[in-house]
Amino acid sequence: MKTAAPHGLLKQTLQFYSQGEIAAHCGRNVRTIRRWEASGNCPVIAEATLREMLDIRTRKAPVERAPEFRLVDLFAGIGGIRRGFEAHGGRCVFTSEWNDFSKKTYQENYRDCDDAHQFVGDIVSFDVASVPSHDVLLAGFPCQPFSIAGVSKKNSLGRPHGFECTTQGTLFYDVARIIAAKRPAAFLLENVKNLLSHDKGKTFQTIIDVLRDELKYDVHYKVIDGQYFTPQHRERIVIVGFREETEFTFDDLNVPAEGPRLASILHKTDGSEPVLAHDGDRFFDHASREVQPRYTLTANLWAYLQAYAAKHRAAGNGFGFGLVTPDSVTRTLSARYFKDGSEILCSQGKGKRPRRLTPRECARLMGFPDDFVIPVSDTQAYRQFGNSVVVPVMQEVARIMIPHVKGLLAQKVAGATS
The missing domain is CATH 3.40.50.150 (Vaccinia Virus protein VP39)
Structure with a gap:
């Protein structure tokens, strides 16, 4: 029968670290850590890791500094x-x-x-x-x-x-x-x-x-x-x-x-993209070194956006999509980005349809560090970063x-x- 480390140990660790950080240290995914927290049990094999994390925290801050x-x-x-x-x-x-x-x-x-x-x-x-x-x-x-x-x-x-x-x-x-x-x-x-x-x-x-x-x-x-x-x-x-x-x-x-320019926040395709335990391959496929294909616009949506932009150009308006490259500074990210991504579309080269930014790239575009966990759907994440x-x-x-x-x-x- 499997034994479990004290639940209090996990609870104590969660006071100082996010679920994503614990997952990364334990070699698990965030869903597993959530399951441990919900059930009140975690495997004994994780106990040493949790104690080490708490020890690091204690050595870094032996006394909790009073806020200024x-x-x-x-x-x-x-x-x-x-x-x-x-x-x-x-x-x-x-x-x-x-x-x-x-x-x-x-x-x-x-x-x-x-x-x-x-x-x-x-x-x-x-x-x-x-x-x-x-x-x-x-x-x-x-x-x-x-x-x-x-x-x-x-x-x-x-x-x-x-x-x-x-x-x-x-x-x-x-x-x-x-x-x-x-x-x-x-x-x-x-x-x-x-x-x-x-x-x-x-x-x-x-x-x-x-x-x-x-x-x-x-x-x-x-x-x-x-x-x-x-x-x-x-x-x-x-x-x-x-x-x-x-x-x-x-x-x-x-x-x-x-x-900075857009290249500073885009996923790296040269093998240097960090592996984030709380993201896994959700946004970026580390094996193929490519952004997940679902962020590329469908043929129908891309055709619609091009036609919409052409219609407004003909009328003398400036409405249309914003196509960007790694050297660009983007338009303002909005809460409606989840709808079609039109204000910021990343070029993927000649003959290829552009793509949306991933939620992780949106986080970076707003200045959030990579340890910021995105626990919600892409739709909600786009809304949250667009409103931030x-x-x-x-x-x-x-x-x-x-x-x-x-x-x-x-x-x-x-x-x-x-």
């Missing part, structure tokens, strides 16, 4: 903004994400080591008093239409003033109410560039007015193009704010003069924000002890 600052991750998606701030010493203590597929990917990749972390779904119905105290608030909030008509009428009726009046019913309101209640040292909000022009600029002005005039934060914003960090033209507006006036400036960003952020951009913004955050935290401590 605490953060909350709202409208978290798959955690791209959080990843940038954790690289500079932050620890996430609270996450909100309503989409079950995104939640699955998030929880697979961020196994928080302390019991303080809480994951909730819909932030709209969540009691703000239950949000833990934190130093930095992160939010990639969706842009919903703001209706500011009728404000004066509400005022005359004695209804809510300030941001409650102008933003209630939008998801930005839920960000604002948490900032108002918890007063973090700083926040970072991220959104599409078009937020600036929505409703002739009224939406963006409402947001800035609330943050500056109602919540009294020192606010700065900038449109940043991700193409200098990954090979993708992706413009997003980043809004940062500090509880007190600071000398923060986006001029301190270290932006490379020229960004360029991680190196977030990391660079975090780099210039954190000294000011630490300065505010030091002032608070000094004030409390004086």
Whole structure:
């Protein structure tokens, strides 16, 4: 009869490593590790490996280092903004994400080591008093239409003033109410560039007015193009704010003069493509050194896209597919990429139909490392990466924000002890 290693050993290892990392060390696939976790049993032969992994972790970090600052991750998606701030010493203590597929990917990749972390779904119905105290608030909030008509009428009726009046019913309101209640040292909000022009600029002005005039934060914003960090033209507006006036400036960003090209994120066909235990051959056939054939467009789809592009060219429009080569910088990856991949189609040479990027290549295009596990279907993965952020951009913004955050935290401590 087979005996099993203590389930507690596996559970303890999962506190520090992802299922994919454990699978790679044990020479198994992720499904096997999930089965061990679900059944409460794993073979004794794996016990030595698990103990070795824990020993490595202990030797690397004999004492769990206290976080330099605490953060909350709202409208978290798959955690791209959080990843940038954790690289500079932050620890996430609270996450909100309503989409079950995104939640699955998030929880697979961020196994928080302390019991303080809480994951909730819909932030709209969540009691703000239950949000833990934190130093930095992160939010990639969706842009919903703001209706500011009728404000004066509400005022005359004695209804809510300030941001409650102008933003209630939008998801930005839920960000604002948490900032108002918890007063973090700083926040970072991220959104599409078009937020600036929505409703002739009224939406963006409402947001800035609330943050500056109602919540009294020192606010700065900038449109940043991700193409200098990954090979993708992706413009997003980043809004940062500090509880007190600071000398923060986006001029301190270290932006490379020229960004990488697509070749840097494509699967390597020369034998150097890394073998990832959590991917296996799902995206790339390591034996043949080729991308799996299902990512090549069908003859019918390719014919349709060419005809569609020709029709719009004849009408004087710029609509069509985006054909790229290894030397290219791509168009913006969108959440609709799973439909036909038209915005980024990789050329496979003369006489061959182009192909979509694989989900692993999309992860790389957004700046996620190869140890990032993709536990969902291709369709959901394309949606998740298309909705995410360029991680190196977030990391660079975090780099210039954190000294000011630490300065505010030091002032608070000094004030409390004086």
